[in-house]
Amino acid sequence: MRKFIATFIALIISISAVAHDDRDHSNKDKKAIVDVIKSIKYGWENGDGLPFRRNFLDFEGARYIEGGGQNAGLDSLVEHHVEPEKDALEYLKLSFSEIEVHFEGEDKSFAWAIADTRIKGKVNKSGKTFDKKGFQTFLFRKVNGNWKVVHTHSSSRDNK
Amino acid sequence: MRKDRNKMKNISIMLTTVSLMFLTMSNVVTAHTSDGNSANKRDELPVLTSSAGKVVMQFHQAIQANDKSKARGFLADNVIIYEGGRVERSADDYANHHMLADMKYLAQLEVKILEHEVREVGQTAFSMSRTKLTGEFKGKEVNSEGMESMVLLKKDGKWKIAHIHWSH
Amino acid sequence: MKALKILLILMLLGGASAATVMYSGIVNVAADEPHSDIVYWLLEETREASIKKSAQHIKVPDLESPELLLMGGADYEYMCSSCHLKPGLEESDMSIGLYPQPPNLSISHETHQHGTDEELARKNFWVIKHGIKASGMPAWGKTHSDERIWAMVAFIKRLPTLTPEQYQVLTAID
Numbered sequence: 001m002r003k004f005i006a007t008f009i010a011l012i013i014s015i016s017a018v019a020h021d022d023r024d025h026s027n028k029d030k031k032a033i034v035d036v037i038k039s040i041k042y043g044w045e046n047g048d049g050l051p052f053r054r055n056f057l058d059f060e061g062a063r064y065i066e067g068g069g070q071n072a073g074l075d076s077l078v079e080h081h082v083e084p085e086k087d088a089l090e091y092l093k094l095s096f097s098e099i100e101v102h103f104e105g106e107d108k109s110f111a112w113a114i115a116d117t118r119i120k121g122k123v124n125k126s127g128k129t130f131d132k133k134g135f136q137t138f139l140f141r142k143v144n145g146n147w148k149v150v151h152t153h154s155s156s157r158d159n160k
Numbered sequence: 161m162r163k164d165r166n167k168m169k170n171i172s173i174m175l176t177t178v179s180l181m182f183l184t185m186s187n188v189v190t191a192h193t194s195d196g197n198s199a200n201k202r203d204e205l206p207v208l209t210s211s212a213g214k215v216v217m218q219f220h221q222a223i224q225a226n227d228k229s230k231a232r233g234f235l236a237d238n239v240i241i242y243e244g245g246r247v248e249r250s251a252d253d254y255a256n257h258h259m260l261a262d263m264k265y266l267a268q269l270e271v272k273i274l275e276h277e278v279r280e281v282g283q284t285a286f287s288m289s290r291t292k293l294t295g296e297f298k299g300k301e302v303n304s305e306g307m308e309s310m311v312l313l314k315k316d317g318k319w320k321i322a323h324i325h326w327s328h
Numbered sequence: 329m330k331a332l333k334i335l336l337i338l339m340l341l342g343g344a345s346a347a348t349v350m351y352s353g354i355v356n357v358a359a360d361e362p363h364s365d366i367v368y369w370l371l372e373e374t375r376e377a378s379i380k381k382s383a384q385h386i387k388v389p390d391l392e393s394p395e396l397l398l399m400g401g402a403d404y405e406y407m408c409s410s411c412h413l414k415p416g417l418e419e420s421d422m423s424i425g426l427y428p429q430p431p432n433l434s435i436s437h438e439t440h441q442h443g444t445d446e447e448l449a450r451k452n453f454w455v456i457k458h459g460i461k462a463s464g465m466p467a468w469g470k471t472h473s474d475e476r477i478w479a480m481v482a483f484i485k486r487l488p489t490l491t492p493e494q495y496q497v498l499t500a501i502d
Contacts, residue, residue: 061277063288065307068328070290100240102322104284104313112286112311112323114240135242137309137325139286151286153309155327157245204394205486209494217394273394 047086049078057148065153092121109142132156212285213278215319236320243326269295285312359427383454391482400483405499416492426464436488452481
């Protein structure tokens with residue numbers, strides 16, 4: 001009887017250890033993805049292409065969609081969109097909230113994240129300010145242990 | 161001698177006549193040329209021959225054909241849809257509300273696919289497409305480009321759309 | 329008058345010869361006994377010329393739309409593949425047993441098929457819709473709309489480019 005109880009307790013401990021480890025793993029991945037999203041926020045706000053080059057997976061056919069347009073490829077995104085905004089805008093404030101991350105695949109090496117967005121800024125040339133809210137979709141793949149962005153899609157409307 | 165010459169003349173006339181007959185009756189063989197119209201057309205085959213891509217195409221067709229139950233069948237029950245500043249958090253939510261408006265809108269317009277890529281990674285897939293919408297809706301001219309991103313998940317051997325982000 | 333008598337005699341003789349050939353049973357109609365080369369050639373040429381003439385005014389729609397490919401694929405698998413084969417299937421009972429042998433539509437016939445893409449599309453449409461007498465090719469137009477037949481024409485055009493896996497995805501009925 002004692003042997004049986006001891007075995008049962010050992011089994012319970014080992015199961016909860018594995019479950020805890022899985023949750024840790026999932027929390028770790030979620031934190032990694034949220035960190036990537038934070039660095040993208042920094043990149044946009046400062047017109048800095050480095051977070052994009054570091055965290056995006058560059059490949060033939062990559063597309064980054066914004067509203068009714070898109071950047072084809074990472075170079076186009078960074079050189080024609082992110083970096084020029086540093087001079088074009090007096091300021092840009094971007095926030096991602098209500099971030100949801102979904103892990104998929106047997107090895108959980110694919111993830112998609114969605115978030116609410118709020119974008120405020122001021123255009124240097126015209127002096128116009130804008131305040132928009134919308135949504136963002138990110139698609140990620142885990143490459144050599146790091147989460148890389150493979151696709152983004154954002155859309156927004158004037159905040160009324 | 162004269163008879164022989166006449167005989168030869170008649171034979172050559174006959175031969176010429178028969179040759180002309182064959183020429184007019186024979187089919188003219190034309191070279192196999194490619195259809196010039198297809199040179200500028202988008203090839204949908206790569207998308208259609210991926211099982212996830214086929215689901216995306218069929219979903220689009222069901223929306224355009226006003227087939228509510230078929231379109232709903234391609235969505236995961238807990239699909240999350242971003243569209244027009246709104247979010248819908250279930251297939252039933254979308255099917256019972258905004259899907260009907262989308263169907264009504266698209267029924268009036270010509271939809272041309274400009275770009276469509278589908279990538280399958282095991283049991284997940286993502287689709288990205290760009291379309292051109294032209295026509296008239298409620299008396300207003302429509303000429304816009306629409307963008308779509310989708311995440312699909314394969315469960316029990318069937319691809320279901322788990323997320324859609326539409327914008328224009 | 330004399331000429332008329334000779335003509336009548338010739339016609340009677342012709343009719344009698346035809347009846348003798350017909351009812352004697354000497355004509356071999358077995359599908360597993362091919363025609364002689366000359367008879368085969370005569371029948372082939374007559375058939376091709378007839379189809380070409382009958383199809384010449386058919387207007388070919390846009391065959392590139394994905395809707396047509398999807399519709400045509402499913403119908404091809406169900407109605408055509410057992411005779412006309414598919415990627416990965418090199419022969420079937422029907423393709424072996426029928427005479428004339430149904431063309432294998434899953435392989436490219438570019439090297440010996442004459443005509444533009446449009447001419448081929450017209451020909452294929454006509455053949456699918458009207459069938460061919462005494463050949464085993466049914467007239468699908470009796471049970472299928474022109475739209476469905478054009479879908480099959482569109483699919484047949486792309487069929488030689490498909491791998492077995494692509495074919496399976498495209499023709500699967502979900």
